[in-house]
Each structure stands twice: as structure tokens, then as C-alpha cells.
Amino acid sequence: MTRQLAPQPSTKPNRPPGPAAKIPHRRWTARNRRDFFVFLAMALPNLVLIAVFTYRPLISNMYYSTLDWTLGSPSATVVGLANYVTFFGSNDAPKVLGTTAVFTVVTVGGSMLLGLLVALALNAKVRGTTFARSAVFAPYVLSGVGVGLVWLFIFDPGYGVLAWLLRGLGQQSPQWINDPQLSLVMVIIVYVWKNLGYCAVVYLAGLQSLPQDVMEAAALDGANGFRRFLSISLPLLSPTTFFLLITTMLSSLQAFDLIRIMTPLGTGTSTLIYEAYLQAFGAYNRAGYSAAISVVLFAILLVITVLQLRFVERKVHYS
Amino acid sequence: MTSLSPVSPDPTAPAVTAPEPGPHRDRPFSRRNLVQTVVGGYVPLAIATLVVFLPLLWMVLSSFKQAGEIVTTDLKILPEGLNLENYRTAMTTVPFGQFFLNSTIVTLVGATIKVLLAILTAYALVFVRFPFRNFIFLLILVALMVPPQVSILPNFILIAGIGGKNTLWGIILPGLGTAFGTFLLRQHFRTLPASILESAEMDGAGHWRRLWQIVVPVSVPSIATVALVTIVTEWNDYIWPLIITDRPETMTLPVGLTLLQNSESNAAGWGVLMAGAVLVIVPILIIFAALQRYIVAGLTQGSVTG
Numbered sequence: 319m320t321r322q323l324a325p326q327p328s329t330k331p332n333r334p335p336g337p338a339a340k341i342p343h344r345r346w347t348a349r350n351r352r353d354f355f356v357f358l359a360m361a362l363p364n365l366v367l368i369a370v371f372t373y374r375p376l377i378s379n380m381y382y383s384t385l386d387w388t389l390g391s392p393s394a395t396v397v398g399l400a401n402y403v404t405f406f407g408s409n410d411a412p413k414v415l416g417t418t419a420v421f422t423v424v425t426v427g428g429s430m431l432l433g434l435l436v437a438l439a440l441n442a443k444v445r446g447t448t449f450a451r452s453a454v455f456a457p458y459v460l461s462g463v464g465v466g467l468v469w470l471f472i473f474d475p476g477y478g479v480l481a482w483l484l485r486g487l488g489q490q491s492p493q494w495i496n497d498p499q500l501s502l503v504m505v506i507i508v509y510v511w512k513n514l515g516y517c518a519v520v521y522l523a524g525l526q527s528l529p530q531d532v533m534e535a536a537a538l539d540g541a542n543g544f545r546r547f548l549s550i551s552l553p554l555l556s557p558t559t560f561f562l563l564i565t566t567m568l569s570s571l572q573a574f575d576l577i578r579i580m581t582p583l584g585t586g587t588s589t590l591i592y593e594a595y596l597q598a599f600g601a602y603n604r605a606g607y608s609a610a611i612s613v614v615l616f617a618i619l620l621v622i623t624v625l626q627l628r629f630v631e632r633k634v635h636y637s
Numbered sequence: 638m639t640s641l642s643p644v645s646p647d648p649t650a651p652a653v654t655a656p657e658p659g660p661h662r663d664r665p666f667s668r669r670n671l672v673q674t675v676v677g678g679y680v681p682l683a684i685a686t687l688v689v690f691l692p693l694l695w696m697v698l699s700s701f702k703q704a705g706e707i708v709t710t711d712l713k714i715l716p717e718g719l720n721l722e723n724y725r726t727a728m729t730t731v732p733f734g735q736f737f738l739n740s741t742i743v744t745l746v747g748a749t750i751k752v753l754l755a756i757l758t759a760y761a762l763v764f765v766r767f768p769f770r771n772f773i774f775l776l777i778l779v780a781l782m783v784p785p786q787v788s789i790l791p792n793f794i795l796i797a798g799i800g801g802k803n804t805l806w807g808i809i810l811p812g813l814g815t816a817f818g819t820f821l822l823r824q825h826f827r828t829l830p831a832s833i834l835e836s837a838e839m840d841g842a843g844h845w846r847r848l849w850q851i852v853v854p855v856s857v858p859s860i861a862t863v864a865l866v867t868i869v870t871e872w873n874d875y876i877w878p879l880i881i882t883d884r885p886e887t888m889t890l891p892v893g894l895t896l897l898q899n900s901e902s903n904a905a906g907w908g909v910l911m912a913g914a915v916l917v918i919v920p921i922l923i924i925f926a927a928l929q930r931y932i933v934a935g936l937t938q939g940s941v942t943g
Binding site for chain 2: 350353354356357358360361363364365366367368369370371372373374375376378379382389435436438439440442443444446447449450451452453454455456457458459460461462463464465467468469471472474476477479482485511515516518519520523568571572574575578579591594595598599605608609612613615616619620623
């Protein structure tokens with residue numbers, strides 16, 4: 319390492335933040351060779367782990383999805399697309415896809431809308447916003463299992479706080495657990511509670527980066543707060559809205575912890591991810607069928623991700 | 638989940654701090670102004686904060702209540718005393734101490750290795766010359782988009798096949814590859830001024846020394862962000878430990894809590910379950926309260942485009 323007497327600025331790969339690939343090709347010098355091995359030593363463990371535990375499963379899933387295979391059984395029969403035909407041909411598809419759609423649309427809409435309202439509250443020029451910001455974000459980092467149990471107790475039709483409040487109003491508590499549709503409502507409420515803080519903080523960052531001069535000009539022109547919000551803030555926030563739409567949609571489609579802990583049987587709450595789990599690790603051990611559902615889920619996630627990438631590309635292009 | 642937009646994850650940057658109170662248009666203490674501030678400012682804030690805190694407060698209060706205080710239609714808000722009976726029951730019904738230990742080991746070992754791998758990979762991607770470096774980075778970016786949930790079945794078959802079922806290494810291993818940390822640190826390393834590394838290189842410092850003596854020390858906030866987000870994720874991780882363990886000796890806390898839920902299924906068990914929930918939630922709540930700016934910055938990273 320004592321060989322370099324003269325600085326070689328052209329070989330510095332760390333000129334920020336321009337494109338990093340502008341390094342001229344050089345001879346296979348001792349230094350290049352050393353860099354080659356240094357790179358492998360540093361990056362290879364991580365790259366191998368990602369390849370084995372992230373990329374390989376995608377391909378394995380596609381293969382498993384063509385099998386009639388009971389998890390744990392040593393033998394499996396290749397059945398081609400039969401698992402997909404079973405899924406889309408049976409009552410499972412409309413039920414599971416419908417539940418997934420309702421859960422995703424309502425949780426995304428709910429947490430974004432409430433998140434925006436909370437962000438507006440956090441954007442007020444009063445003391446205590448920093449504390450409140452942390453407070454509303456907190457549920458997002460807490461264990462879904464712990465949070466699910468706490469809310470299950472609150473929703474308990476016999477001894478929960480909610481039942482007690484409803485009794486005070488002369489109402490009977492709904493059967494949150496036994497009624498499949500109410501189960502879904504219950505899980506959605508808790509999911510929104512857990513995730514709206516994330517939307518709020520992201521929206522708040524968006525609100526605080528709005529150009530102040532535009533807002534002040536509108537205020538001078540006599541636009542009231544609501545009008546300013548509707549005609550200026552909301553349109554200017556559209557990149558934030560799109561970002562949140564994508565990220566919350568991706569995480570709603572992957573929601574597992576709350577569904578598992580609040581409705582273990584998945585009655586009324588079996589989304590794609592939960593159905594894939596139940597089929598493989600529930601009572602039936604249908605590995606091939608579960609893999610097929612996972613592939614369907616992955617296809618949906620892929621479409622959303624591609625949408626996001628295209629949007630980012632376009633935005634970069636136009637700005 | 639993150640978008641592709643490169644944004645500095647440095648949580649010390651005052652991106653989302655509370656705005657300084659601007660110049661007042663009216664007299665600050667006029668009646669109209671006061672009412673407006675309270676109704677428009679404090680009431681929504683208070684409601685938002687309470688909606689978050691009340692359920693958690695209820696969890697803590699209930700964890701001290703005896704069965705008789707819970708199984709009653711006459712709701713009592715405060716427990717009769719700081720009764721630790723529920724915690725004792727939770728510890729003896731299921732091996733909660735063991736779960737706590739397992740969760741701590743899985744979190745610390747997993748997070749340490751992940752952060753190290755992220756630092757090394759990000760350094761290599763930014764500072765070490767290698768063919769197809771950008772293509773490799775692209776592969777890592779795509780991995781960021783692949784949800785771990787769709788990988789559980791193939792990973793279960795692989796890990797169970799090599800004897801990892803009901804082992805701590807079986808819980809840790811599949812999550813070790815880190816696309817998130819690598820991405821976040823790479824974005825940060827690219828913003829470091831080249832000059833500090835050039836002078837070190839002239840002094841004859843190799844990659845290893847440049848990494849640990851220059852790059853890491855100046856990147857502490859970003860590394861802390863990655864570390865904290867990783868710790869929180871590992872601690873809360875549920876679906877993978879749930880399927881790879883079915884014996885209490887190797888269960889982590891969230892999985893153990895599921896076990897407790899199954900054995901305390903009657904109404905009298907709510908107090909015990911709340912005690913269990915406290916043990917899972919409170920450690921993260923404490924870490925979050927102390928270091929929230931790093932965690933928030935890490936988790937909402939990528940949100941402000943450009």
C-alpha cells in the first residue's frame with residue numbers, strides 16, 4: 319500500500335454525486351487486481367445472502383407452484399398450472415382477492431387521509447409538535463403482535479373498553495371476532511392506527527418543504543386556509559401522495575402480524591399473503607398451492623413496483 | 638420500502654423539525670388569537686397524541702390488574718395496586734425469560750452482522766473499483782423491492798433441510814443479507830468529500846484503514862440510523878420465527894406471545910396477555926423515545942424526492 323507516490327484523481331470513484339461509472343478502463347494492474355479481491359471480500363457475503371434468501375425463493379416459488387406437494391412429504395407430482403387453475407377456478411380467488419382489495423384500499427385510503435389530517439395538525443405553529451410527531455409515529459415501530467393483542471382486548475365484546483363505552487350508550491358490543499366482516503373491519507382499524515403515523519410524518523415533511531412565498535402570496539390575495547390547502551398545498555404535495563400510495567400499498571399487501579394475532583383462522587381476513595401462509599403452514603400443508611398464491615402476490619407487487627419506477631423516471635426526466 | 642430517489646438519510650439534517658414560530662400577524666395574546674391557537678393548534682394535536690397513547694396506557698394499566706378487576710362489567714380504570722402477579726404468571730406459563738433472551742440474541746447478533754455487511758458492501762460499491770459495480774447495485778435495489786413474505790416457503794424448505802428448524806441461527810440466517818442498509822449507506826457514502834479519502838490514500842492507507850478510520854467515523858449518524866432500524870425490525874420480526882420454530886426453547890418474544898395467547902384464551906387471561914405485550918412493546922418504545930430522530934429518518938427515508 320505504499321506504492322502510490324502520486325495522487326491519481328482520475329481513479330477516484332467517489333466523485334459525488336455524478337454517475338460513478340465514468341472510470342476509464344485500465345490495464346489489469348496490481349492495484350486493480352487488489353481492488354478486485356477487496357471488493358469481493360467486502361461485498362460477496364452480503365451478495366450471496368441476498369441471492370440465496372431473496373432471489374432464489376422467487377424462482378423456487380415458481381417451481382413449487384407447479385407441484386402437487388404436501389409440505390414435509392418426500393414426493394411431489396408435477397401438475398403444471400393446476401394450482402393456478404384451482405385457485406382462480408374455485409371460490410378462493412374471488413374471496414381472497416376481494417378481501418385483499420378491500421383491506422388494501424381501505425387501509426391505504428384511511429392511513430393516508432388520516433395521516434394528512436394529522437400532518438396538518440403537526441404543521442401548526444404551536445409548541446409540542448415535535449413531541450406529538452414522535453408520539454403519532456410510535457405505533458409504526460411497535461411489534462404488530464403486541465399491538466394486536468392490546469387492541470384485541472379493547473375490542474373484546476365482554477370485557478373490552480369499547481364494549482364498556484357502548485354499554486354506556488345503551489348499545490350491545492358487535493361480535494368483532496365471530497363475524498367475518500366485522501373481523502375485517504377490526505383488523506383494518508388497528509392497521510390504520512398503527513400506520514397512519516408513518517403517513518403523517520412523510521406528509522409533514524412534504525408540507526414543510528412547500529414554497530413559503532407561494533403560500534404567502536395566496537394569503538395576500540385573500541385565499542383562506544382551506545382554499546390555500548386545496549388549490550396549492552394538495553397539488554404541490556402530489557409527489558408525496560404518490561410515494562405514500564405506493565409504499566403503503568406495498569406494505570398493506572404484505573400485512574401479516576396483525577391478521578395472524580387478531581384473527582388466527584383468517585375468517586373474513588384472509589388476504590393473499592395470509593392465505594399463502596395458511597395453505598402451507600396451516601392445517602393442509604399444501605405447499606404447491608401456497609407457492610402459487612405467493613406467485614400471484616408477487617406479480618401484483620411487481621406491477622406496483624414497476625409503476626413506481628416509471629413514475630420516478632418520468633419525474634427525474636421532467637424536472 | 639423506499640423509492641429510488643437519492644436522499645440524504647442523515648438524521649441530523651433538520652429536515653422535519655418543528656418550525657420556528659414565525660412573526661405574528663395579530664397581537665400574540667389577543668383573545669381571537671388564543672382561541673384560534675387552542676382550537677386550531679392544540680386540540681387536534683392532543684387528540685392525535687391521545688389516540689396513540691390511550692391504548693398503550695390501557696395495556697400498561699391492565700397488566701397490573703387482577704383477573705377480578707378485568708372480568709367485570711363495571712370498568713375500573715386504575716388497577717388496585719402495582720400487582721406483578723400477571724408478569725409472574727406470564728413468566729411461568731411460558732418460558733418468557735427464555736423468549737426474552739432469544740429475542741435479545743437474535744436482535745443483537747442479527748443486527749450486528751447486518752450492519753457490518755451493509756457497511757462493507759456500501760464501501761465496496763462506492764470506493765472500490767470493480768466491473769459491473771452499478772449492475773450489482775441495481776440487483777441490490779431490486780432485492781429491496783422483494784417482500785420477505787413471498788420467500789418464506791422456499792426459505793423454510795432450505796433452512797429446515799439443513800437442520801435450522803428450532804435453532805437461533807435458523808432464525809437469524811435468512812434475514813442477514815441486507816439490501817436496505819446497503820442502499821442507505823451507499824447513498825450516504827457517495828456524499829462524502831473525495832478529498833478526505835485522497836489524503837489518506839496518499840498517506841498509504843489501504844481500503845481497510847480508510848474504511849474504519851475515515852469513512853465509518855464520519856458516517857456515525859447514518860450508521861446509527863441503519864442500526865436502529867435494523868434492531869427494531871429484528872425485534873419485531875414475526876412471520877419467519879413463527880414458522881421456523883415450534884418449540885419454546887428457541888422462540889422469540891412475538892412468537893412466544895402467540896403461545897401465551899393460546900394458553901390464556903379465557904377472559905381472565907387478558908391481564909397476563911397485557912403483561913406479555915408490555916414486555917414486547919416497552920423495550921422498543923424506550924429505544925424509540927431515546928433515539929427517535931434516527932429511526933424516523935431511516936424509516937421515512939426516500940420520501941422527499943429530489
